[in-house]
Amino acid sequence: xxxxxxxxxxxxxxxxxxxxxxxxxxxxxxxxxxxxxxxxxxxxxxxxxxxxxxxxxxxxxxxxxxxxxxxxxxxxxxxxxxxxxxxxxxxxxxxxxxxxxxxxxxxxxxxxxxxxxxxxxxxxxxxxxxxxxxxxxxxxxxxxxxxxxxxxxxxxxxxxxxxxxxxxxxxxxxxxxxxxxxxxxxxxxxxxxxxxxxxxxxxxxxxxxxxxxxxxxxxxxxxxxxxxxxxxxxxxxxxxxxxxxxxxxxxxxxxxxxxxxxxxxxxxxxxxxxxxxxxxxxxxxxxxxxxxxxxxxxxxxxxxxxxxxxxxxx
Amino acid sequence: xxxxxxxxxxxxxxxxxxxxxxxxxxxxxxxxxxxxxxxxxxxxxxxxxxxxxxxxxxxxxxxxxxxxxxxxxxxxxxxxxxxxxxxxxxxxxxxxxxxxxxxxxxxxxxxxxxxxxxxxxxxxxxxxxxxxxxxxxxxxxxxxxxxxxxxxxxxxxxxxxxxxxxxxxxxxxxxxxxxxxxxxxxxxxxxxxxxxxxxxxxxxxxxxxxxxxxxxxxxxxxxxxxxxxxxxxxxxxxxxxxxxxxxxxxxxxxxxxxxxxxxxxxxxxxxxxxxxxxxxxxxxxxxxxxxxxxxxxxxxxxxxxxxxxxxxxx
Numbered sequence: 086x087x088x089x090x091x092x093x094x095x096x097x098x099x100x101x102x103x104x105x106x107x108x109x110x111x112x113x114x115x116x117x118x119x120x121x122x123x124x125x126x127x128x129x130x131x132x133x134x135x136x137x138x139x140x141x142x143x144x145x146x147x148x149x150x151x152x153x154x155x156x157x158x159x160x161x162x163x164x165x166x167x168x169x170x171x172x173x174x175x176x177x178x179x180x181x182x183x184x185x186x187x188x189x190x191x192x193x194x195x196x197x198x199x200x201x202x203x204x205x206x207x208x209x210x211x212x213x214x215x216x217x218x219x220x221x222x223x224x225x226x227x228x229x230x231x232x233x234x235x236x237x238x239x240x241x242x243x244x245x246x247x248x249x250x251x252x253x254x255x256x257x258x259x260x261x262x263x264x265x266x267x268x269x270x271x272x273x274x275x276x277x278x279x280x281x282x283x284x285x286x287x288x289x290x291x292x293x294x295x296x297x298x299x300x301x302x303x304x305x306x307x308x309x310x311x312x313x314x315x316x317x318x319x320x321x322x323x324x325x326x327x328x329x330x331x332x333x334x335x336x337x338x339x340x341x342x343x344x345x346x347x348x349x350x351x352x353x354x355x356x357x358x359x360x361x362x363x364x365x366x367x368x369x370x371x372x373x374x375x376x377x378x379x380x381x382x383x384x385x386x387x388x389x390x391x392x393x394x395x396x397x398x399x
Numbered sequence: 400x401x402x403x404x405x406x407x408x409x410x411x412x413x414x415x416x417x418x419x420x421x422x423x424x425x426x427x428x429x430x431x432x433x434x435x436x437x438x439x440x441x442x443x444x445x446x447x448x449x450x451x452x453x454x455x456x457x458x459x460x461x462x463x464x465x466x467x468x469x470x471x472x473x474x475x476x477x478x479x480x481x482x483x484x485x486x487x488x489x490x491x492x493x494x495x496x497x498x499x500x501x502x503x504x505x506x507x508x509x510x511x512x513x514x515x516x517x518x519x520x521x522x523x524x525x526x527x528x529x530x531x532x533x534x535x536x537x538x539x540x541x542x543x544x545x546x547x548x549x550x551x552x553x554x555x556x557x558x559x560x561x562x563x564x565x566x567x568x569x570x571x572x573x574x575x576x577x578x579x580x581x582x583x584x585x586x587x588x589x590x591x592x593x594x595x596x597x598x599x600x601x602x603x604x605x606x607x608x609x610x611x612x613x614x615x616x617x618x619x620x621x622x623x624x625x626x627x628x629x630x631x632x633x634x635x636x637x638x639x640x641x642x643x644x645x646x647x648x649x650x651x652x653x654x655x656x657x658x659x660x661x662x663x664x665x666x667x668x669x670x671x672x673x674x675x676x677x678x679x680x681x682x683x684x685x686x687x688x689x690x691x692x693x694x695x696x697x698x699x700x701x702x703x704x705x706x707x708x709x710x711x712x713x
Contacts, residue, residue, distance in 0.1 A: 102427070105424070105425075105426070106425065107424070108422030108423065108424055108441070109422065110419070110421070110422055110444060111419075111420065112419070113416070127422070129670055130424060130669055130670060130671070134670050352708075355444055356443055356444060356448050356672060356704035356705075357444070358670060358672060358708065390670035391670075394666075394672065394708035394709070394711050395708070395709045397708050
């Protein structure tokens with residue numbers, strides 16, 4: 086069931102008219118206070134403010150091309166970014182959408198979901214509760230579930246980011262990616278398959294992949310800290326886990342203070358706004374939690390910007 | 400005295416290690432509420448938050464390679480972005496810098512100048528007064544004046560943006576550029592020389608190039624509105640004016656409300672923070688003040704982001 090490169094090629098063709106090819110920015114050694122060159126993938130410029138439309142469009146368009154969509158449209162549970170992406174995709178494709186969010190979903194993400202015309206539903210205290218509530222609702226309405234990460238079409242869609250990045254920066258040997266439920270890093274692993282080593286970065290408060298790799302299977306982990314709305318899946322997806330075991334070279338944890346520092350550096354030095362989850366991968370480099378090998382060509386995915394920029398100052 | 404393409408090539412070589420090659424982002428028809436594709440040049444990701452380091456580095460490095468720099472270092476007058484760029488360049492090159500700013504320079508720009516280690520000096524009510532004060536001071540200290548726009552090396556440095564953009568997006572037939580004193584559009588005209596038509600965009604409150612082209616010579620114009628700190632030169636430079644007469648296809652004026660709307664769209668749809676002057680060129684497209692010909696391939700330079708992002712919301 087894990088996606089192949091062919092699946093990702095097919096996804097890229099399917100979603101090409103609906104997602105942005107986001108640019109890369111090459112930084113020289115010394116920029117951002119880091120002593121090596123870094124290539125940033127500016128995926129925070131994607132539609133709906135995160136990488137999530139890649140998987141959402143691929144899941145929905147593949148279903149439309151197959152059995153077709155139910156009259157009730159689509160339904161999803163999300164900490165916010167996936168919900169905004171599903172709402173955006175539904176709006177573009179003329180579909181009804183219901184999005185279940187937990188209490189920790191911030192105002193900026195709730196507003197995006199509602200602005201895209203979806204029905205926003207309070208779905209309990211945690212993402213897991215929101216998912217259960219959305220599934221109960223889907224059983225009533227028949228709507229198509231668009232899972233936030235644990236579905237082959239979602240993984241293949243997120244994998245298009247790796248396909249695009251490899252074309253833009255074929256020299257990269259190591260790519261740092263923030264991990265929540267593992268849809269992005271799993272999809273990227275299904276593309277790179279070792280062509281570049283993937284470095285997973287999680288907040289100390291959300292160590293789902295770190296703990297799963299240590300245990301040898303997906304296990305329930307803590308959900309807390311400033312990036313929990315984006316990276317706070319309690320447990321990584323079953324589909325991504327073998328890909329992570331095969332192709333994730335390290336699973337790094339960073340403190341919230343390092344994430345906040347990375348957000349501030351991105352604003353001060355680059356005039357980019359990243360949400361905490363969007364700055365988490367960079368944080369591992371800047372705080373020294375991950376030290377690249379001497380010959381590494383380093384890429385970092387900046388994956389989300391759905392946050393209130395108030396508080397960013399020069 | 401106007402720069403040639405060879406001068407711009409030389410500038411690109413001189414400053415290449417000090418400025419970022421900023422990426423372009425291609426938007427499909429319909430994005431940002433505009434019915435045609437647009438290629439955005441993301442120059443707001445440049446060092447110090449605007450295009451200005453291109454000209455500042457070229458001016459200073461050319462002087463260093465020639466007669467050398469005085470012990471007093473460099474001095475400039477600026478509404479803010481040029482001052483931040485000169486301060487940044489001076490810090491990188493180990494030089495002393497004094498920056499004279501008028502009263503309207505916003506806090507975000509004053510902070511950048513000071514953070515880069517320059518001496519920040521209150522220079523009167525307007526840019527013209529700050530320039531006069533900086534010249535009086537330079538006569539005392541012997542520091543090298545780095546003019547904000549009216550110097551051949553500054554024009555050639557800004558022209559490197561056009562050289563870079565043409566390489567990234569050779570298909571463009573029309574490029575929209577915000578105009579203040581005219582250093583950027585003048586330098587770009589010296590590169591493009593008609594290969595792409597340049598569309599100048601100014602706020603209604605700062606019509607210096609619009610009025611100069613109407614009068615057939617640089618004339619004093621009003622200075623007001625929300626972009627005055629960036630685009631509020633009272634009069635365009637003498638060096639750029641013949642280039643504008645030859646190569647600027649239209650001089651468009653936009654109301655402040657259109658500039659503010661363009662800033663909000665950039666945040667809502669792209670998660671980019673632009674200052675008013677940085678969103679002015681885009682405003683001309685979005686508000687309909689400039690209507691492209693049917694076959695036009697449209698580029699827009701987003702040229703600055705030195706603003707407080709508070710107030711941007713989903």
